[in-house]
Amino acid sequence: MARSEIGSVFARAAADQRLAVMPFLVAGDPSIEETVRLAEACAAGGADLIEIGWPFSDPIADGPTIQAASKRALDRQVGRAEVLEVLTQVRRRTGLPVLLLSYLNVLLSMNDLGPLKAAGVCGLIIPDLALDEPAAIRVRARALDLPVIPFAAPTSTDQRLSEIGRTIDPDAFVYCVSLLGVTGQRQAVSQAALGLLQRARERIAAPLAVGFGISGPDAVSAVSRHADGVIVGSALIDLVQRQGRKAAVAVERFVADLVHAGHR
Amino acid sequence: MPTEPDAGGHFGEFGGRFVPETLIPALDQLQAAFSEAMADSTFLAELEYWNRTYTGRPSLLYHARALTERIGGAEIYLKREDLNHTGAHKINNTIGQALLTRRMGKHKLIAETGAGQHGVATATVAALFQMECEVFMGAEDVRRQSLNVRRMELLGTRVTAVESGSRTLKDAINEALRAWVASVGDTHYVIGSVMGPHPFPKMVRTFQSVIGQEARSQILEMTGRLPDLLVAAVGGGSNAAGLFHPFLDDAVAMVGVEAAGEGLDARHAATLSRGRPGVLHGARSYVLQDEEGQILEAHSLSAGLDYPGVGPEHSLWKESGRVRYASCTDQQAVSALIQLSQTEGVLCALESAHAVAEAIEQARRLGPKKTIVVCLSGRGDKDVEELNRYLEAHRDGQI
Numbered sequence: 001m002a003r004s005e006i007g008s009v010f011a012r013a014a015a016d017q018r019l020a021v022m023p024f025l026v027a028g029d030p031s032i033e034e035t036v037r038l039a040e041a042c043a044a045g046g047a048d049l050i051e052i053g054w055p056f057s058d059p060i061a062d063g064p065t066i067q068a069a070s071k072r073a074l075d076r077q078v079g080r081a082e083v084l085e086v087l088t089q090v091r092r093r094t095g096l097p098v099l100l101l102s103y104l105n106v107l108l109s110m111n112d113l114g115p116l117k118a119a120g121v122c123g124l125i126i127p128d129l130a131l132d133e134p135a136a137i138r139v140r141a142r143a144l145d146l147p148v149i150p151f152a153a154p155t156s157t158d159q160r161l162s163e164i165g166r167t168i169d170p171d172a173f174v175y176c177v178s179l180l181g182v183t184g185q186r187q188a189v190s191q192a193a194l195g196l197l198q199r200a201r202e203r204i205a206a207p208l209a210v211g212f213g214i215s216g217p218d219a220v221s222a223v224s225r226h227a228d229g230v231i232v233g234s235a236l237i238d239l240v241q242r243q244g245r246k247a248a249v250a251v252e253r254f255v256a257d258l259v260h261a262g263h264r
Numbered sequence: 265m266p267t268e269p270d271a272g273g274h275f276g277e278f279g280g281r282f283v284p285e286t287l288i289p290a291l292d293q294l295q296a297a298f299s300e301a302m303a304d305s306t307f308l309a310e311l312e313y314w315n316r317t318y319t320g321r322p323s324l325l326y327h328a329r330a331l332t333e334r335i336g337g338a339e340i341y342l343k344r345e346d347l348n349h350t351g352a353h354k355i356n357n358t359i360g361q362a363l364l365t366r367r368m369g370k371h372k373l374i375a376e377t378g379a380g381q382h383g384v385a386t387a388t389v390a391a392l393f394q395m396e397c398e399v400f401m402g403a404e405d406v407r408r409q410s411l412n413v414r415r416m417e418l419l420g421t422r423v424t425a426v427e428s429g430s431r432t433l434k435d436a437i438n439e440a441l442r443a444w445v446a447s448v449g450d451t452h453y454v455i456g457s458v459m460g461p462h463p464f465p466k467m468v469r470t471f472q473s474v475i476g477q478e479a480r481s482q483i484l485e486m487t488g489r490l491p492d493l494l495v496a497a498v499g500g501g502s503n504a505a506g507l508f509h510p511f512l513d514d515a516v517a518m519v520g521v522e523a524a525g526e527g528l529d530a531r532h533a534a535t536l537s538r539g540r541p542g543v544l545h546g547a548r549s550y551v552l553q554d555e556e557g558q559i560l561e562a563h564s565l566s567a568g569l570d571y572p573g574v575g576p577e578h579s580l581w582k583e584s585g586r587v588r589y590a591s592c593t594d595q596q597a598v599s600a601l602i603q604l605s606q607t608e609g610v611l612c613a614l615e616s617a618h619a620v621a622e623a624i625e626q627a628r629r630l631g632p633k634k635t636i637v638v639c640l641s642g643r644g645d646k647d648v649e650e651l652n653r654y655l656e657a658h659r660d661g662q663i
Contacts, residue, residue, distance in 0.1 A: 056558065058434065059438075060283075060438050060441045060545070061284045061442075061445070067428060074558065104282055104543045105543045105551070105553065105557040106557040108542055108543060109555065127284055128283060128284060128546070130281060130282070130283060130285050130288050131285065132281070132288070133280050133282060134272075151284065151285035152285060153285045154286070155286050155289045155449075156288070156289065160288070177286060180445060180446050180448060180449070181442075181446035182442045182445060
């Protein structure tokens with residue numbers, strides 16, 4: 001059942017005394033088949049959940065790596081049908097829960113979100129949908145039992161964090177943005193991340209996952225005692241770009257290292 | 265139809281705040297600072313002081329008699345925003361936002377620019393108020409508007425060429441938003457049009473409304489009555505919103521003119537005519553997009569109109585029917601620019617020429633004894649090189 005999927009991911013990781021590891025890939029980059037293969041490599045490395053990004057022409061929350069990945073996918077004519085295909089395949093071949101990250105305009109262009117549900121998506125991450133916007137998309141997602149994952153940022157006030165805690169969908173986690181900035185690798189985890197996690201923990205009962213700027217095992221271990229999960233995107237995509245044909249093997253090892261580093 | 269947005273910045277079903285969570289507190293802070301400032305007579309007096317002594321307001325409302333006579337129709341009046349310091353209406357907004365920035369205790373400015381006029385206006389106030397400034401500009405626009413790039417640099421601003429996407433205004437805004445997310449603690453993003461997340465559309469329109477307020481009292485003084493028609497170009501829509509808003513409750517017709525580029529069935533920037541509602545750059549509004557919600561690249565010879573979005577208040581005005589939105593091709597704009605230049609000795613910006621073209625057409629249609637006020641939003645010096653390239657390429661054409 002989709003509703004319990006995200007919850008069981010965090011429950012299982014907590015029982016193992018480690019962070020849930022959630023790799024992020026852009027659908028169709030470098031190709032549909034490769035995205036699926038890389039997701040399988042993530043699963044083999046011990047990933048708990050796969051996050052798939054819908055390539056968008058104007059990704060304002062993303063840094064150079066994911067911008068370039070989105071552009072490569074769009075240049076290869078990756079559209080709705082291809083994204084649905086990737087989601088379906090990733091779900092089927094990995095057996096893991098799959099979250100869809102999409103900018104709002106793409107979702108607004110779908111008359112019906114049913115095909116996402118049918119493709120096995122268990123939740124939505126919408127980087128340009130903030131908490132207080134009374135968007136119809138939330139109603140449509142809820143009608144399908146698709147939780148919308150809320151964001152928290154270092155700039156979020158205590159009051160906003162409490163509001164996130166009050167309004168969060170039952171099966172969701174909070175996506176904690178580790179820094180002031182867009183996605184992309186950073187040297188180290190910022191002090192701001194730890195401060196945010198502490199403030200969020202005091203006000204939110206749902207699991208906390210950290211994303212943006214998580215570059216590798218060191219960053220994961222730096223947050224392992226403060227969070228419940230990590231999202232790793234740009235570092236993974238950079239690795240795939242560097243490794244080319246050998247990417248799957250490298251990705252499996254990288255994810256395994258992340259899982260290992262997440263043990264408390 | 266409401267003339268102000270609700271507390272969340274919604275103009276009917278348009279507007280709002282569709283941005284990453286990181287920016288929300290900065291928007292709350294800006295909203296609070298803006299509301300307080302507009303209720304503070306000291307702030308309003310300071311804004312008026314700089315508008316009068318620095319920008320040179322009020323700008324002239326000029327009766328274009330020669331052009332009127334040549335066309336033989338309605339009387340055409342030009343609201344001469346091109347005579348403002350820096351040569352366009354953009355400075356009305358940047359002075360207001362710079363004063364707000366100081367009020368919020370921030371000391372760095374970033375901005376996007378298309379034609380470079382908003383970039384120059386931001387660089388200008390940054391110099392005036394001694395703030396650090398960085399302007400993001402699409403690489404294609406850097407090429408088209410090299411004069412304005414040099415102007416910004418001479419004013420002490422760093423100009424960053426944006427190489428992503430269509431390398432025009434849309435991409436400059438993406439990059440400015442990304443830069444703002446990373447610097448939001450000490451930096452204010454001076455959005456240059458009536459677009460973006462709340463409170464920008466309302467705030468920019470408020471600072472630009474000085475255009476319509478002046479035009480209203482000037483035309484009453486000159487003709488003893490309100491005009492029959494207002495005409496302004498619409499890219500994001502700030503000069504149009506500034507001219508139109510003070511007349512919303514009057515029996516005055518209004519036309520916003522979008523860029524039809526090479527034609528509505530070819531490459532264009534006619535967002536309200538050919539787009540559909542969506543979310544781009546922080547607000548719900550009309551957007552040029554494909555069926556799957558990917559944003560399309562706009563096209564206009566005029567860099568300032570080359571944008572696939574539009575301010576949310578214009579979307580409301582379109583839906584309510586209060587304002588009619590027309591469009592004008594590159595060729596019609598160039599032709600109007602040359603006609604105005606050679607009858608009145610006024611070389612206007614390519615953006616403004618779109619409004620002039622529509623005004624000429626409407627003057628013929630309305631006939632004598634009617635009056636039209638056209639917003640001449642900027643001067644054309646910046647466009648001379650691009651115009652030369654265009655005329656060179658179309659030497660055998662009709663122009």
